[in-house]
Amino acid sequence: MHKVLLSALALVCLSGPGVAASEAETEHWLHVRVLDGEDKIAVNLPIELVAAVLDAAESEHYRHGRLVVDDHEFDHELVSAMLSAAVKSKDGEFVRIEEADGALIRVHKEKDTLFVDIDDDEEDVKVAIPIAVARAMLDGESETLNVKAALEEMGKRGGALVTIDDGESTVRVWVDASMEGI
Amino acid sequence: MSRRTFAIALTGGLALVVLLAALAIGWFLSAGALHVYVDGSEHRPLHLVLPGAFIQAGLCFLPEAALAQVDEDCGDAGLAWRPLVRAACTAIASSPDGEFVRVESAAERVIVSKTRRHLLVRVESAAETVRLEIPLRSLHSFGQRLAAR
Numbered sequence A: 001m002h003k004v005l006l007s008a009l010a011l012v013c014l015s016g017p018g019v020a021a022s023e024a025e026t027e028h029w030l031h032v033r034v035l036d037g038e039d040k041i042a043v044n045l046p047i048e049l050v051a052a053v054l055d056a057a058e059s060e061h062y063r064h065g066r067l068v069v070d071d072h073e074f075d076h077e078l079v080s081a082m083l084s085a086a087v088k089s090k091d092g093e094f095v096r097i098e099e100a101d102g103a104l105i106r107v108h109k110e111k112d113t114l115f116v117d118i119d120d121d122e123e124d125v126k127v128a129i130p131i132a133v134a135r136a137m138l139d140g141e142s143e144t145l146n147v148k149a150a151l152e153e154m155g156k157r158g159g160a161l162v163t164i165d166d167g168e169s170t171v172r173v174w175v176d177a178s179m180e181g182i
Numbered sequence B: 001m002s003r004r005t006f007a008i009a010l011t012g013g014l015a016l017v018v019l020l021a022a023l024a025i026g027w028f029l030s031a032g033a034l035h036v037y038v039d040g041s042e043h044r045p046l047h048l049v050l051p052g053a054f055i056q057a058g059l060c061f062l063p064e065a066a067l068a069q070v071d072e073d074c075g076d077a078g079l080a081w082r083p084l085v086r087a088a089c090t091a092i093a094s095s096p097d098g099e100f101v102r103v104e105s106a107a108e109r110v111i112v113s114k115t116r117r118h119l120l121v122r123v124e125s126a127a128e129t130v131r132l133e134i135p136l137r138s139l140h141s142f143g144q145r146l147a148a149r
Helices: A002-014 A017-023 A047-056 A076-088 A131-137 A147-157 B003-030 B052-060 B064-093 B136-148
Strands: A029-036 A039-046 A066-068 A092-098 A104-110 A113-119 A124-130 A144-146 A159-165 A169-176 B033-040 B043-051 B098-104 B108-114 B118-125 B128-135
Touching (some): A029 A147, A124 A131, A131 A144, B033 B052, B043 B052, B052 B136, B064 B136, B128 B136
Antiparallel strands (some): A092 A104, A124 A159, A159 A169
């Protein structure tokens, strides 16, 4: 009889969401690290969790995982064309702006990633955008940016997204396959 | 009815009752328990344990009028956040285990993590320690209750 009881108990225990949790396989995690003096913030979220929340969010400027861009200066077709041109181009520096105050802005391509580096007296910002992620973001309707698709594409490949260092604090955003982050 | 048939029927009935009881106990235990632990220098420690099955049952029988009142109190902001909370509750329950958030400052530390059956929230400061263990099943039910509205 006790075998029947144990089987029944096991059946009930296995029917809960705990099983779904153990069976769930997350390929990548989104990591955010903020170091500001003594304050430290570490966020590690499964990509699927972020995507689910992004998909559910609704507002005037955001719906169905897409950011609505009202700015008329944003030309969806032009940006798509520039991206296609960038894909075909060889690696190298596309844009270099040296401002009078010493700030340096660079846009360059290395392999399949576009980099935007902003370096001035106050802070050092590095943004890395894989071209496939940028394409996913531009996928779909014009005047919208497909944030969810971009995140899912990022989840497939991983890598650094944003690094900001202003001397006093640092912010890092990246995706990798480990829960703890590298 | 012969004595033999009666004995077989009685044994079968008892086995069925025991099996149903085992199923009920299994369901009750697998629902986990909500733990609230508060300890501070200015008051005695508080440790509250509420079975998850009670929470799930409570969510099922929560009057519609009470939820409507919550909606009214929260206003538009509450309505805007509801889909996010609903999606997060469901997604967390099916997410892999790990430490999701850690915020550390000189004064306090906040950790949000997930184990196989619980979402854990810990807030530790010099003055007080608060620990919250929320059963994932209850969290999932809460999300479904929101979705049903």
